[in-house]
Amino acid sequence: MQSNTVVALKDIVVDFDGQTILSGLSLDIHDKEFVTLLGPSGCGKTTSLRVIGGFLEPKSGSVFFDGRDITRVPPYKRQVNTVFQKYALFPHLNVYENVAFGLRLKKTPDAEVRRRVGEMLELVGLKGFERRSTVTLSGGQQQRVAIARALVNHPRVLLLDEPLGALDLKLRKEMQIELKRIQQSLNITFVYVTHDQEEALTMSDTVVVMSGGYIQQIGTPQDIYNEPVNSFVARFIGESNILDGVMLRDFQVEFAGQTFSCVDKGFSPREIVQVVVRPEDVRIVPAIQGQLTGVVETVIFKGVHYEMRIRQAGSEWIVHSTQASQVGELVGMCIGPDDIHIMRAQKEGAL
């Protein structure tokens, strides 16, 4: 265990009605880190969060906080606070009293409650809303109250369960930046659960990609995007072309019927691998200059770029390009060595 680990999950197993949700999950969360648990619904990300929060007791395994076993400690005694998916504000209390709830339970003197609640409402941009009833607030405002209500207790770790899921796209983008700013200014650990890969890449220091109750990959957003360890991660994070290939020798790989130079090494001779090429890394060139050639099947305008589907021999490629080709046109495709990422064949499952 690293010295600055604040929360550690060790071999956590969770069952629901005989269905395994988490199968021996272990994860270290470091101090002051923005960690995102990312995965499709049912992957166990929310369950992991609930185990950290204390709302769910694992069937086996342990939860450590600052090296102390807190597996059996009830939620109200844990130094973590949660921002719930549907905000879960107290409908019978106004904005001020919602935020003050935790402080009042700890019998904080009134003057301090006033000061800290005021600070928090300022931090989340809700100054002047103190006396408002929470039911009259918009979704974004309710979420800010929920964040303030959790943060006012100065938790060491803040857990956020898909907090932006109910907001519209524009507001979501604003809140992403806002949350990152809050995390940096308070200098505390955020554990963030989402199924939105873009959200995860935007905000996180560390992304934990989960699927089927297992962790698939842990890394920085750049690692996860550029060096996915398996086809699940490659498919889940952004779009990608995944092809079967054979590693001929170090720095040389064969796929799509051609030999390419690459930057990967350390595979056994003629090892079967999977090759990941991001759509934006394929360069469209005149057919005669291409390493591969294919026929353009569809062209869709996406704003910044065109998304094209190109049929090449047996496979279909997704290519992003700022210049549109004609449907039915024969084009060439080039891929640089840096843009080819090699994965060992099918590592999906336990890690």
Next chain:
Amino acid sequence: MIKNKSLASPYIVWSVVFTAVPLAIVIYFAFTDKNGAFTLKNIMDIGQYTSVFVRSIVLAVIATAVCLVLAFPLSFMLSRMRASRQSMMLMLIMLPMWMNFLLRTYAWMTLLERNGLINRFLGLFGIGPFNLINTSGAVVLGMVYNYLPYMILPLYTIMTKIDPSVIEAAQDLGAGNLRVVTKVLIPLSMDGITTGITMVFVPSISTFIISRMLGGGSNLLIGDLIELQFLGNSYNYNLGSAMSLMLMVIVLLCMSFTTADSEEMEAMV
């Protein structure tokens, strides 16, 4: 388009004929003597029965309190069960209500009697027999037994609307079980609590069957007293009307306390 007001007309006719007119008659009798002359004597005479009024209020308050204490945790448990379980449990709670009210109360008589089932069972161990029937305790028991479902239903209905994540949020912010109940559950169930109290307190304070069957002669309640004025030996419907009026005033007063209480509670927390 039908005007909304006209939809209420059947009910308005109903309530005029069966509520407003009888109420007017009661008020008329309460303030007149046998010859139809205005008098306050009936109202003054109620003073002689203060002890009956006090007993009625005390027993009804106790019964209501017991119902609340029993129903609150039960309703919460019910509201957190799986939906299929909930309907089955509700059925079981409603089941006694399918039986005739008199029959249910009569059944308690045979259980509580001096040589009833309970005393005979205790007798097997050489305990007793106890004076169970014809006590104020038996009257409260009868009230709780008969009116408990009326407390459970409104509480359960309002508690099913409480989002479980609100409870988790309270725990997350440092509330132990007791604080979750006082700071979140009770305030959020307030409407159900007020309705439940009304639905138990009103029939309890005005009952006459339960007190007659389980209370014997020594536990006369307002209801019995009023019944005596109309059907019994004392036959004085002017006094009976005055008593009915007084009962209504008491009920209204008590109700205004509970609603004021709930608003105060909400303001407090």
